[in-house]
Amino acid sequence: AQKVTQAQTEISVVEKEDVTLDCVYETRDTTYYLFWYKQPPSGELVFLIRRNSFDEQNEISGRYSWNFQKSTSSFNFTITASQVVDSAVYFCALSLTDSWGKLQFGAGTQVVVTP
Amino acid sequence: KAGVTQTPRYLIKTRGQQVTLSCSPISGHRSVSWYQQTPGQGLQFLFEYFSETQRNKGNFPGRFSGRQFSNSRSEMNVSTLELGDSALYLCASSLAWAGNTGELFFGEGSRLTVL
Numbered sequence: 001a002q003k004v005t006q007a008q009t010e011i012s013v014v015e016k017e018d019v020t021l022d023c024v025y026e027t028r029d030t031t032y033y034l035f036w037y038k039q040p041p042s043g044e045l046v047f048l049i050r051r052n053s054f055d056e057q058n059e060i061s062g063r064y065s066w067n068f069q070k071s072t073s074s075f076n077f078t079i080t081a082s083q084v085v086d087s088a089v090y091f092c093a094l095s096l097t098d099s100w101g102k103l104q105f106g107a108g109t110q111v112v113v114t115p
Numbered sequence: 116k117a118g119v120t121q122t123p124r125y126l127i128k129t130r131g132q133q134v135t136l137s138c139s140p141i142s143g144h145r146s147v148s149w150y151q152q153t154p155g156q157g158l159q160f161l162f163e164y165f166s167e168t169q170r171n172k173g174n175f176p177g178r179f180s181g182r183q184f185s186n187s188r189s190e191m192n193v194s195t196l197e198l199g200d201s202a203l204y205l206c207a208s209s210l211a212w213a214g215n216t217g218e219l220f221f222g223e224g225s226r227l228t229v230l
């Protein structure tokens with residue numbers, strides 16, 4: 001069975017501070033996909049990134065960056081120079097190759113950015 | 116391009132009643148998944164459909180059922196509602212097909228309250 005753990009329940013920062021969200025996953029499969037989604041108050045889950053298990057390259061997209069380390073089964077997410085609009089719940093998720101519509105989500109981390 | 120559309124957005128039912136929720140995927144997407152989100156259990160996978168066939172089912176009782184139509188639209192039904200069924204029900208669609216896991220695009224959800 002797959003498991004995704006987001007140990008941080010809530011993180012509060014002041015605008016312009018960096019914030020790092022931790023994600024640790026468990027799976028016995030060698031091929032899998034990892035995702036990060038953002039859920040603003042409106043409720044819709046917004047896709048941020050997908051990474052497959054064979055691609056350990058870190059990625060930067062604007063103020064967002066991701067650090068994937070298979071050795072520690074971690075897929076951490078950093079928001080640089082946070083803004084109030086970044087306030088949301090962030091979910092890490094995992095899926096297997098043959099179950100693309102079935103995501104195992106972590107519990108989510110609430111990020112609160114204050115001016 | 117229109118996103119994933121879910122109807123109704125909000126509804127209130129009483130215990131014992133049944134409810135049907137509808138989801139229209141993004142045009143061209145043939146994969147539809149459903150998730151239940153509650154404060155206590157988080158995001159939990161319900162079902163996944165591809166080309167009118169249920170590919171995966173989550174660990175929910177038989178009161179939860181779904182189907183997909185030839186135009187890829189999907190419905191889910193919950194019979195004999197219980198208080199614990201109060202939740203945000205999220206639908207997601209994907210371009211994914213066998214061997215190629217794509218990201219899920221989520222709708223804004225249907226918020227069900229059971230009294």
